[in-house]
Amino acid sequence: MRHVEIAGAGFAGMTAAIAFAQRGWSVRLHERAAEPRAFGAGIFIWENGLRVLKAVGALEVAMQNMHEAPNYWARDQHGGIVGEYFFGPEAGTRMITMTRQNLHMALLDAALKSGVELQCNSEAIGADPSGVLHMADGRALEADLVVATDGVNSKVRDSLGLRVTREQVGHGAVRLLLRRTEEEVNSIEGNAVIFNRDAGTRRLLQVPCDKENLYLCFSTSAADEAGRQLPVRKDVWTQSFPHLRALLERVGEQGRFDLFEVSKLDSWSKGRVAIVGDAAHSMTPALGQGAGCAMMNALSLATHVSAGTDLEYGLRNWESLERPLTEHTQDYALQLTLGSVAASAGGTKWTPEAMRTAVHVPTGSVGNPSEQKETQACM
Numbered sequence: 001m002r003h004v005e006i007a008g009a010g011f012a013g014m015t016a017a018i019a020f021a022q023r024g025w026s027v028r029l030h031e032r033a034a035e036p037r038a039f040g041a042g043i044f045i046w047e048n049g050l051r052v053l054k055a056v057g058a059l060e061v062a063m064q065n066m067h068e069a070p071n072y073w074a075r076d077q078h079g080g081i082v083g084e085y086f087f088g089p090e091a092g093t094r095m096i097t098m099t100r101q102n103l104h105m106a107l108l109d110a111a112l113k114s115g116v117e118l119q120c121n122s123e124a125i126g127a128d129p130s131g132v133l134h135m136a137d138g139r140a141l142e143a144d145l146v147v148a149t150d151g152v153n154s155k156v157r158d159s160l161g162l163r164v165t166r167e168q169v170g171h172g173a174v175r176l177l178l179r180r181t182e183e184e185v186n187s188i189e190g191n192a193v194i195f196n197r198d199a200g201t202r203r204l205l206q207v208p209c210d211k212e213n214l215y216l217c218f219s220t221s222a223a224d225e226a227g228r229q230l231p232v233r234k235d236v237w238t239q240s241f242p243h244l245r246a247l248l249e250r251v252g253e254q255g256r257f258d259l260f261e262v263s264k265l266d267s268w269s270k271g272r273v274a275i276v277g278d279a280a281h282s283m284t285p286a287l288g289q290g291a292g293c294a295m296m297n298a299l300s301l302a303t304h305v306s307a308g309t310d311l312e313y314g315l316r317n318w319e320s321l322e323r324p325l326t327e328h329t330q331d332y333a334l335q336l337t338l339g340s341v342a343a344s345a346g347g348t349k350w351t352p353e354a355m356r357t358a359v360h361v362p363t364g365s366v367g368n369p370s371e372q373k374e375t376q377a378c379m
């Protein structure tokens with residue numbers, strides 16, 4: 001039995017842990033916090049992410065508390081609709097939204113059921129390419145493979161001496177949850193995902209997540225002091241979006257502000273250490289795909305390195321086959337964030353190029369061509 005030590009129990013770490021356990025590895029998953037929990041508010045999961053969740057056995061639980069919006073509206077600062085999009089089978093992807101906590105709990109449930117050993121209060125401080133994970137309490141844990149999924153400020157990645165490019169893109173967002181009103185639950189507008197855009201840098205995204213929760217994402221330029229302030233400045237945001245006055249009145253003290261960052265590495269692995277998720281490929285949230293890519297790359301990592309006994313060959317294959325789609329997603333999302341895809345200003349954000357990741361069939365999920373070949377070979 002091969003053994004993997006994984007640092008960081010976020011969406012990437014949890015998915016990797018389950019996928020390795022499903023392939024017969026013994027798995028220890030370390031989380032620095034006292035308990036595994038998701039920060040942020042709501043999250044979009046597209047068909048690619050749903051396929052990963054199905055493959056790791058977390059889909060059914062995740063879908064018990066979610067929202068499938070019938071439509072997506074782009075609105076100008078006065079509330080005028082400048083674009084309307086529909087998702088579903090004809091578009092090749094559903095647009096599913098839920099709270100982060102719901103997604104996290106579904107993955108945790110599947111991880112524990114698949115025999116993953118989870119250690120909380122367990123902080124990784126670095127790794128050795130020979131396959132050793134170093135912990136803050138002095139332990140040096142040997143493994144066939146170490147996986148760094150400790151997020152954008154990854155200590156494990158930084159200990160490896162890889163060349164890391166981290167680009168602060170000059171934008172960020174405040175995210176929070178509100179309780180949905182009965183009127184919202186029962187109206188067409190209250191069930192749509194709505195992207196409001198003012199003439200400057202302010203964007204306000206309204207996202208129903210389930211029957212109770214409405215996720216609001218206030219994004220703006222990092223230089224917009226008033227727009228990024230916490231608690232949210234209702235006066236300032238009402239000035240940008242007067243038609244949302246009543247909604248903004250309901251916002252309280254809650255929320256957190258995060259800056260967007262795009263990170264790239266010269267290699268996704270070094271020796272027996274692989275880096276996955278925001279630690280390797282963080283992106284701006286314009287396509288709602290950071291966690292989608294993190295989960296796809298975690299599942300495909302387990303698939304590639306479990307396919308044979310040559311670990312380094314598996315790691316090379318993994319990166320060369322999976323990285324192009326992730327980089328396309330990072331680059332396209334960045335262009336949308338910076339407004340340099342001309343179409344994003346009007347209403348045609350969801351072009352086929354924008355949707356390429358969402359409709360992808362991830363390696364390791366049912367329906368992926370390599371999986372079909374594997375199945376045929378077994379028959």
Ligand SMILES: Cc1cc2nc3c(=O)[nH]c(=O)nc-3n(C[C@H](O)[C@H](O)[C@H](O)COP(=O)(O)OP(=O)(O)OC[C@H]3O[C@@H](n4cnc5c(N)ncnc54)[C@H](O)[C@@H]3O)c2cc1C
Binds near residue numbers: 033217
């Ligand atoms: C405003 C905003 C909106 C977004 N919206 C979406 C969306 O709609 N859809 C989508 O797919 N993505 C979205 N994303 C991106 C998504 O949140 C991230 O890509 C995703 O959370 C990355 O998951 P991860 O597991 O790699 O890292 P993280 O979620 O950061 O998890 C890292 C984990 O490692 C733990 N950890 C950290 N350091 C250590 C250590 N040294 N030792 C042990 N444990 C450690 C942390 O406590 C944490 O649990 C959004 C991002 C932002 C900023």
